[in-house]
Amino acid sequence: MRILGYNEVREEIKKHIYQKLERLWQEGISGADFFIAGIGSAIEIFGKYEKVMDYEGNIIRADKLLEFVREIxxxxxxxxxLHNGIAGELSPLTRFYLLWRWTYQEAKVLFDNARKLAQSTGIDLTREWNKGFIIKDKEFIKVLGLQERDLACLRADTHRQAGLEDSRELIDVLHNVLLLWKEGNREDMKKVLSDSGFGGKDAFYRVAQAISETLQIDSKEKKLLDGFLSGKERLLSEIKEAYKQRMLF
Incomplete structure (x- = not known):
């Protein structure tokens, strides 16, 4: 065994892990199994070295290397x-929601597992829970889906009181839009899309499509997403026309 610099190990891990991830994806490995296999393959790399050190001579601990691997x-x-293209445009919370649905679907998860997933998307879980769609329930973390936020709106009487109407976070806007679509409130739905700036953005609809693809066929959230997306072209045309009218007057 030998000592290696941190940057060298990072590059070796990147090269090795991308090849492994490609194989896992092609084999149809998904969710938590994908993460476990991907992270496990990286351990093979830094396990070869007695020490990994930064340029100042400080020893890099295994947990820092694992954090780097999780990010990759x-x-x-x-x-x-997302079929590539827009991942870099998404906020940490949007990436977290999408990745949670892909990894855990609608299940509750032990805090430590949830924390690791959140950390890999750039989120401090303790700062986000019980504020929006992330809920702490004893030793578990739950990510609220559309149906649960729908119940929250009913209890609060309005989307604003349930924390949806004033948010500019993509997932909150998407859930707000879907609930308005479900209620048949098309004008308010278009207003939310217009005011938030998401109405004309391809990323918004691609995230909605990606979430749908991660969910089980009998998921209520999937059914609403698919229904909403089926009218996408008409909706985009109406939003564009409304924008033209505002510019004229």
Missing amino acids: VTDYAVRQI
Whole structure:
């Protein structure tokens, strides 16, 4: 065994893990199994060395290397789920929601597993839970889906009181739009899309499509997403026309 610099190990891990992730994806490995296999393959690399050190001579601990690996696996998975192209445009919370649905579907997850997933997307879980769609329930973390946020709106009487109407986070806007679509409130739905700036953005609809693709066929959220997306072209045309009218007056 020998000592190697941190940057050299990072490059070796990148080269090795991308090849492994490609194989896993082609084999149809998904969700938590994908993460476990991807991270496990990287351990083979830094396990070869007695020490890994930065340029100042400080020893790099295994947990820092694992954090780096999780970021690589997360980024790769998000890009594949989205069929490439827009992953870099997404906020950490949007990436987290999408990755959670792909990894855990609608299940509750032990805090430590949830924390690792959140950390890999750039989120401090303790700062986000019980504020929006991330809920802490004893030792578990739950990510609220559309049906649960729908119940929250009913209890609160309005989308604003449920924390949806004033948010400019993509996932919150998407859930707000889907609930308005479900209610048949098309004008308010178009207003939310217009005011948020997401109405004309391809990324918004691609995230909606990607979430749908991660969910089980009997998921209520999937059914609403698919229904909403089926009218995408008409909706885009109406939003564009409304924008023209505002410019005229």
